[in-house]
Amino acid sequence: MEKKALLYEGKAKRIYTTEDPGLLIAAYKDDATAFNGLKKGQIANKGILNNKISAFFFTLLAQAGVDSHFVKLLSDREMLVKKVEIIRVEVVVRNYAAGSLVERLGLEEGPPLSRPVLEFYYKNDALGDPLINEDHIAVLNLATPAQVGIMADQALTINEILTRHLQTRNLLLVDYKLEFGLHQGNVLLADEISPDTCRFWEATTGEKLDKDRFRRDLGGVEEAYQEIYRRLTGGEN
Numbered sequence: 001m002e003k004k005a006l007l008y009e010g011k012a013k014r015i016y017t018t019e020d021p022g023l024l025i026a027a028y029k030d031d032a033t034a035f036n037g038l039k040k041g042q043i044a045n046k047g048i049l050n051n052k053i054s055a056f057f058f059t060l061l062a063q064a065g066v067d068s069h070f071v072k073l074l075s076d077r078e079m080l081v082k083k084v085e086i087i088r089v090e091v092v093v094r095n096y097a098a099g100s101l102v103e104r105l106g107l108e109e110g111p112p113l114s115r116p117v118l119e120f121y122y123k124n125d126a127l128g129d130p131l132i133n134e135d136h137i138a139v140l141n142l143a144t145p146a147q148v149g150i151m152a153d154q155a156l157t158i159n160e161i162l163t164r165h166l167q168t169r170n171l172l173l174v175d176y177k178l179e180f181g182l183h184q185g186n187v188l189l190a191d192e193i194s195p196d197t198c199r200f201w202e203a204t205t206g207e208k209l210d211k212d213r214f215r216r217d218l219g220g221v222e223e224a225y226q227e228i229y230r231r232l233t234g235g236e237n
């Protein structure tokens, strides 16, 4: 499958059309941003690692009965995906206190939460992706209540599948962001699942193995992404 026209360029990926109107190619870049684009940089080989890590997670989820837009890997940096109309709601699930939750609620970073916390954010760069609730989603016409219900159910199912798998690799799934799209009228998991969109902590040492290393200038960013890939697959990239 060949790339045709550039359909869309995001912060971390370019999306191309193909000769099949139902299929797109997602090409993963090394560009990294944080704080709504305020901080910019590059993480060597991130595009390759996130492409392969996302493919790994989408395959794991498919085996557990959760479909996504992922069709197959095409190359180091490219995957073939089903065309979806992205729902402009980011779905975040949190298992440990970290990130913006800690800031918003005045918590200490680190402890497990007594239950998973589900949040919705309005996918709108100009507004800085504000936290929203189901009423906001309804009045903004971002999704129907039924679609919100499906996204919430899938996000929590995905939480169980990923948490269980990562445990076997001695990794904690701290939190993560999912995006969904509409495909032939149905809600379908889309975008990526990678160290850009998840927080992973080493279970024994608590070491951060995700984009927080870039956000907070902790160093060893590429090595952290490599380590996630290595633990998931046992392979070289």
Ligand code: TMP
Residues within 6 Å of the ligand: 092, 098, 099, 100, 101, 129, 175, 176, 177, 196, 197, 198, 199
């Ligand atoms: P947060 O703690 O900054 O709200 O982030 C929660 C999770 O969502 C974390 O795993 C990182 C991910 N995330 C994204 O994928 N994109 C974003 O724009 C933001 C703010 C967070």
